[in-house]
Amino acid sequence: MPNPELRGRAGASVLSFFLLLLLLAAVPSEAADTVTIDVGAVYASNEGTSIDPALGKIRGKLRSMFNYTSYRMLDRKRRSLSVGETGEFELPDRRSMRATPLPARGDKVRLSIRLSEGPRNLLTTTLGLRRGGMVLVGGPPHQAGVLILIISAE
């Protein structure tokens, strides 16, 4: 009699393979004149002392800038947007961020960013940064601490 656990694992492997194909088909290819916006949502608090390794080189920067003892990456999203195209990023606690690349020269990127919580406009800003650059937007409460968004543009 076949081992049900083995049969279950084989089925999971086959399904995972087809799901991977599905995912790859859904990935948009990079085009010219696009800006890739990467948004990391970080939960900063004084609960514990762990600092998420996924934060990479900016761990030390976060420790220098804020007095929180713990930083955990909750989510990270990435969108490739053409100039003028608006992308929406869902964030924790019913918040969302809409970002639109604006015309810019050379290796500069200009972004129009709107951060909302339901119908409330928390922030509207226009930023200019270099490709590969980064800016932080923080302060909205989350659980026992705050949310800090790490926004970078490539």
Place this chain on the structure above:
Amino acid sequence: MDCGTALGKINAKADGLLPRQEEAELADHLAGCPACAADDAAISATGPVLRALTGIRAMRNAPALDAMWTRVRAGIDEGRDTRRRSSWLARWSWIPAAVVIALLALVFSPSRTDRPPFHPSSFEVAVEDVESDTATVALVDKGEDLPTVIWIIEDAKS
């Protein structure tokens, strides 16, 4: 003794593998050869200078190093929770979980936290305008080595 042989003996001395008699012969050569003497000084100094370099980093990171067991213990506890959840899910939930993943993959763009860590190449930012209907916004710029922060202080909240 030629300089090529001397360099070999200098390395052997640094490794603690040079017999005493050969040490004396080497010392004679070094006394009359400034180039080999410079090599000997540099090779002998490698260890102490590297340890000094490490010492600087250790002093700077001392508070975090003191808290290492706290961090490790937190990581161990987190690992235990993950393993408990994984074992339950692996046994009972792979079918509905697979269906949910398929639907999410179709509806949303890929979203992962396991990409390579952040590596910003610049913190240079120009804030052209900023406004809020429901909060006070502060701009914090602590210099070019730190990212600019736009800090939102929601009205009626601290």
Place this chain on the structure above:
Amino acid sequence: MNEREKGGVPDDALIRMTLAGDDGAFGELVERYKGRAFAVAVGIVGDGDDALDVVQDSFIKAYYKLKEFRFGSNFYTWFYRLLVNQAIDRWRKSARSAEVPFDESWLSEDSSPPDGFAYPRTPENLARDRELGDALQRAVDALPEYHRAVIVLREVDGMAYDEIAKVLGCSVGTVMSRLHYARGKLRETLKSHREG
């Protein structure tokens, strides 16, 4: 057994206690080796924050792999194998192609070169000679990973050649040749600094 008594307990006993469910015993192992582990990690990855993460991740990995430890062998050699592999992986992932300047201005305001030494041999003296610190850090970063690991294990940790060979999974001959190569590169950096 209370915390103070654990101080003189051999590594093997602490490992057995950990496997029996006493996490505090593992804490004693962490306290015992975290300093040396950090020195090795920072020598390989070059960055203090990365080194702290490497040490943390290595201890966590060691905890979960502890049942694979062979009693009678050295814990620190077994642990260092995990540590060096973690450090090299971290180095590769961080892709430190951009040069990170050696900036320890917080340690000393005085930027004049040290007196009375051919080379600075203490952290305080080296901090005053920022140019040398910068040059040496670049030279270490430029070494291939396993050559860097060898020179750090030998010169910073003082590990014996046969132990280094066990940690890196290679022969003593390979350890010696990597060590001589690394020394040669660092020697050139030190000499050119002295010659100004």
